[in-house]
Amino acid sequence: MQSVGSRFMTKPPTFERVAARAVAALACSLACATASHAQTFPAKPILLILPTAPGGPVDIVARIVAPEAAKLLGQPIVMENRPGASQKIGIHSMLRAPRDGYTLATLSPASATINPLVDRNVGYDPLKDFTLLSQAVGHPAVVTVHPSVPVRSLQELVAYAKANPGKLAYGSGGNGTSLQFSTSELLMKLGITAVHVPYKSDGPALNDLLGGQINLMMPALAAVKPALEAGRLVPLAISGTSRSPHLPNVPTYGETGIAELKDYSYRVWIGFAAGAGIPEEAARRLQDAFMRAPHAPAVRRSLEANEFEVIASTAQQFARELHTELDRNRKVIASGAITIE
Structure with a gap:
């Protein structure tokens, strides 16, 4: 007759079993950590730098769009006007901040497709130093x-x-x-x-x-x-x-x-960007929020009441627009119509 102890005795774990359990535990822990990281952005308020003075088109658009983007992100977006030096002060403030997705800036032709061509000391490349989020609106002349x-x-x-x-x-x-x-x-x-x-x-x-x-x-x-x-x-x-x-x-x-x-048109636009190199998940969440926000009915009505047309582009479309506009502006400079100081 077997003793109680002998009935419940088990074989000691083999090395293979121990290793398999360790690998499974590590995989589970990594998966949980990844999921946790994905769910934590944004985990605190976001700063949106407006590189112009209050009251202008950049300021108006940001204050209409950003609150809706904040709702979609689940965190407040704090806006600060930092004008000066043809928008360079505000843009440089964003570029000096940690590349974690928590500091953004509004872009416009002045900061993205003109200053980099006419100011030799602008200090940034619009095609390399920004994570583009969305070209939000445009308005015709x-x-x-x-x-x-x-x-x-x-x-x-x-x-x-x-x-x-x-x-x-x-x-x-x-x-x-x-x-x-x-x-x-x-x-x-x-x-x-x-x-x-x-x-x-x-x-x-x-x-x-x-x-x-x-x-x-x-x-x-x-x-x-x-x-x-x-x-x-x-x-x-x-x-x-x-x-x-x-x-x-x-x-x-x-x-x-x-x-x-015949095939020519022009519009002034306003968009949003972060510094290059922010985490991929932060870029995805921000791009999604700023692309969706202008389409919210109340936001669209407010933008249209201020004579803005909703664009709400993808980041890829935004990049193509920058390339095209930079090329056009280079041709204007080459014509001699505008002199670079």
């Missing part, structure tokens, strides 16, 4: 003249400029700004010239257009809409790919009948 200019279409503007060399003067917010680039590129395509009058910002330039001190400008639709509705300025064409519901009778570039503009 309106080719606008003072009523004293005897033209009412883009074709008439071309004829007038060729018949009256030196009489057209356009304004922008300064040398090397997106407004100067977009106007120079259009004039180049049309084969005409105009004197560039740089101002400290777009606002004073628009005021002088209203006063007749300059006679041509390509302001954003939101900025010029009240003056157009009051008949104080004359719209000739809109730079987007489709007509604006606010200016249904104003043709797009492609609708003007000018061959050089």
Whole structure:
């Protein structure tokens, strides 16, 4: 008869069994750690740096989109305006922060496709030093003249400029700004010239257009809409790919009948980015949130009320747009229309 002890005796574990259990335990622990890491981003508030002063397009878009992105991420997004040095101060603040996904910045043509070309000391490469999240919105420009200019279409503007060399003067917010680039590129395509009058910002330039001190400008639709509705300025064409519901009778570039503009369009855009090299999971979560946020009904309504068109691109689409715009701006510089200091 077997004793109780002998009935419950087991064979001592072999080396193979011990090793198998150790491997299984390690695999389980690694899987749990990976799952835990994936679920922990973001584990604290995120800082979004706005490299412009409060109240401008970059500031407006960020304060509409970021709260919705925060809901999707489950953590607050704290916004700080850090303007100065043509947006370099804010962008450098983001790039100096730890590359952990907790410091972001808004991007625009000024910071991403102009400064890197015109400022030899910009200190970053937009195609290498950013983790692009999403190109959130865009807004078209309106080719606008003072009523004293005897033209009412883009074709008439071309004829007038060729018949009256030196009489057209356009304004922008300064040398090397997106407004100067977009106007120079259009004039180049049309084969005409105009004197560039740089101002400290777009606002004073628009005021002088209203006063007749300059006679041509390509302001954003939101900025010029009240003056157009009051008949104080004359719209000739809109730079987007489709007509604006606010200016249904104003043709797009492609609708003007000018061959050089058939497949041409332009829009000012605003997007979001982090520094290059952030963790892959952080990049994925951030890209998803900032791509989805502009599509939320309340966010879309607010953006459209401010004359912005929702783009909400993927990071890959954003990168392609940067490549294209950088190439276009290099051609404008090569034409001699813009001088690099």
